[in-house]
Amino acid sequence: MKSLDVKIWGVRKRPTKRPAYDVRWSVAGNVMSESFRTKALADHYRAKLLRATRDGEEFDDVTGLPQSMADSRPTVTWYAFALRYLAMKWPHAAPNTRDGINESLTSVTLAMLEERPGRPAEAVLRKALRNWAFVLPGPDDRELPKDVANALHWVSKASQPLNYLGDPVRARAVLDSFKLRLDGKAAAAETVRRKRRTFVNALHYAVDLGEFKENPLTAVRWQKPKVSREVDPRVVANPQQARALLCAVSYVGGYKRSRGRRLVGLFACMYFAGLRPAEAVGLAEPDLVLPDVGWGTITLHRTRPSVGRQWTDSGESHDDRGLKNRPAEDVRRVPIPSQLVAVLREHLDTFGTAADGRLFYSEGGGVVASSTYSRAWQEARELALPPAAVASPLARRPYDLRHSALSTWLNAGVDPTEVAERAGNSVEVLLGRYAKCLDGRQEVANRRIEDLLSEYE
Structure with a gap:
């Protein structure tokens, strides 16, 4: 204007x-x-x-x-700035974070394009930005396919200037674009918040570079969608259901190929020890203490999250890193019951370990992919559960076994501090997430209130 x-x-x-x-x-x-x-x-x-x-x-x-x-002042486009921001963030970001930054910058860039002749198809633009522009090495440091090079050249010409975001109305329009998926339906609240978080952080960097006096988004009144952090109690399997599911896993893929049998221990670690899937995938034999009788111990110090090879420095599909939200050298000791000790001892006797000592590995000796154990889990649900339960949220994802474990411990009366230590969470996060899964607490409270009132009758 x-x-x-x-x-x-x-x-x-x-x-x-x-x-x-x-x-x-x-x-x-x-x-x-x-x-x-x-x-x-x-x-x-x-x-x-x-x-x-x-x-x-x-x-x-x-x-x-x-x-x-x-006219005498060089204009920085959003696209040029986004490439600079990515180069600053990439070396210090975890692979999953890199993926999230890539997705967010792609969404903002598409929302910041002006109408110009020769616009490529939406799918071509998104592919060029996701797979070539917002990854390192960047588009200037490698040879691009012709269609990608043409698409990115068009983006560089069509990108709005960075100061376009100084207008609150325009900035709000970009934020509103986060709320819709590609099919026009409403995006998940967590996705919207993640994209906004990256957008805000990028514009803080623009302030550092002197492009703005202050973050322009501070002038925008925009309601962030609310995200529920609480675990849905419907996903929590009781001990009987969990055992039936673990048994069903052993039948997946037949006995000879052992596609499911080699994963029973992986799922058992999630249920009996409350491990995250990436923690279970990274377990090695030296991390275990498996006595003949009684409780054993798992010492966790690494995770192998599945993130995609384009996001890791090694070029492998699985990152190799320390525990979540902890210093790289930190460890976590988790006591494990005799039931899990027996499962792991049987697994070692039957399948041994991979060449690097990992307990769970693919048929070719590689790291177990999340798609592999997720498919096996879905087949096990259909074997173990009645049709109505299969259609329900009950233990729909392997991660729900961890939810079942932590809910079971809390309902058993284990001190929340101890549960949080074993799970690798803070007490505040633990109680906030599992508040709806604490069965029987109302009955206990009612009984105590009734006893108190009875004293005065």
Whole structure:
């Protein structure tokens, strides 16, 4: 938008900070300022603004500059800035975080394209951004397929300038674009919040680079979708159901090929020890203490999350890293009951270990893919559960075995501090997530209240 409603004030000296001289003016009621190290530079800048007003030039509402001064100032496009932001974030981000940043930058870039002739198909644009632009090495450091190179060239020309986001209406439009999926349906609340989080962080970086005085999103009143952090009690399997599911896994894929049998221990670790899938996948024989009688121990110090080879530094599909939300060298000791000790001893006797000592490995000796154990789990559900339960959320994902484990421990009366330590969570997160899964607490509270009232009858 352009405006002739311009007021130019004088040069103000700041006593302590450098640069020490501010030039302040307003455009359509919006106050602008520019800082300089010397009074002479500030006066010169103010003189140029005054000359533009005398010549009747229109001032831009977003940049606050007349056309003559805006043309002399290089314009940074959102796409060029996004590539710079990615290069800054990538080396220090975990693979899953890299994937999330990539997805978020792609969404913002698509929302920041102006209409120009020759626009490629939406699928081509998304593929070029996801697979080639917002990964390292970047598009300038490797040879691109012709269709990708053409698409990215079009994006570089069609991308709106970064200062486009200085208008709250435009910034809100970008935020609103996060709420829709490709098929036009509402996006998941967690997806929307993740994209917004990356967007906000990117614009903080723009402030650091001097592109904005402050993050432009602070001027946007936008309601973030609410995300439920609580575990749905319907996914929690009781001990009888969990045992039936573990038994059913052993029947998946037949006895000779052992596609399911080699995964029984993996799922058992999630249920009896409350491990995350990536923690169970990374287990090795030296991490175990398996006595002949009684409780054993698992010492966790690594995870093998499945993230995709384009996001890892090694080029492998599974990252090899420390425990979640802990220093890289930290460990977590988890006591395991005799039932799990027996399962793991049988697994070692039957299948041994991979070449690097891992307990659970594919038929070719590689890391077990999440798609592999997820398919086996779905087949086991159909074998173990009645049709109505199969259609329900009950233990729908392998991760729900961990939810079942932690809910069982809490309902057994185990101190929440101990449960949190074994699970690798904080007590606050634990109780907040599993509040709805604590069966029988109302009956206990009712009984105590009734006993108290009876004393006064």
